[in-house]
Amino acid sequence: MTKLSADNHPKGGDRRHVLLAGPRSFCAGVERAIEIVERTLESRGAPVYVRKQIVHNATVVEDLSQRGAVFVQELNEVPAGATVVFSAHGVSPAVRQEAARRGLDVIDGTCPLVARVHAKARRYAARADTIVLIGHAGHEEVEGTLGEAPESIVLVETADDVQRLSPADPGRISYLTQTTLAVDETTEVVDALRARFPLLHEPASEDICYATTNRQHALDAILDDADLVLVVGSPNSSNSVRLVELSRRQGTPAELIDRASDIRPEWLEGVRTIGLTAGASAPPELVTEVITVLRTLGPVTVEERELTRETVHFDLPPAVRGAEPRPADGSPTAAGEPA
Incomplete structure (x- = not known):
């Protein structure tokens, strides 16, 4: 791969502008x-x-x-x-x-939000509903949810899949969603379910998690001003991939990168404004690393556009909540004794 250099910076001494979408990174x-x-x-x-x-x-x-x-x-x-x-x-x-x-x-x-979806699956199955799970086949979260009620759950990925459903009782249909889906695409599937099954039972609260939704909305807010979007995240990160897809659907080129070293020089040719975000599983320091690398190419200004501030916190499970570090020699720590 060709290394990045100052040649990849806009000509004429212009500054490159980085628009930081917020929220981003860890949820x-x-x-x-x-x-x-x-x-x-x-x-x-x-x-x-x-x-x-x-x-x-x-x-x-x-x-x-x-x-x-x-x-x-x-x-x-x-x-x-x-x-x-x-x-x-x-x-x-x-x-x-x-x-x-x-x-x-x-x-x-x-994640407690995934556990909440599992609880809904058990509850809907107990009342003999056919449960339509909207999600991506093979994803670990989907596999876990399917396992909660394998005889009751059917997986759909698109609105077209809805048309092929043949439930035993069309009057007893519920739906759940993977927590890391694209909001706009999921809405299309839900609309198809509503149209086909007028008695559809809908969850009292949305299953797509707050962090996925927030990151998509924050990115959407900067797309009109960006020539290119860089999404920091791994290829198997569903919510990171959805950010790339969202940008491309809106007409803004986007690339998924694990780290700054993945940036290809040809992506930056003629680019003056870069939208930058990160999936919910990407460490925030990787975003800082991207900005540092971009600054090696020439002058860069950074503008953060924070759409909302997240204050959600989940308690740790009891098994580790009061966990004390082991002593340096590896011996067990006595109860109540400082480590």
């Missing part, structure tokens, strides 16, 4: 999940096993791996009796049952 659910792994490592020592990626971000996973977290795909990779953390995306009841059967010490990092 409360991601912060909680990462802190769960960190506290578990501090109190119990390495290794701590994590089923799947704790959040969908390569930098976060690499950092935690270096500190002793061991990321596995399935529980059969975890030694019997070991500590395992479930990722923020949630798991199905079958996974919980397997962990109990193998005597694993489970700490649940499921």
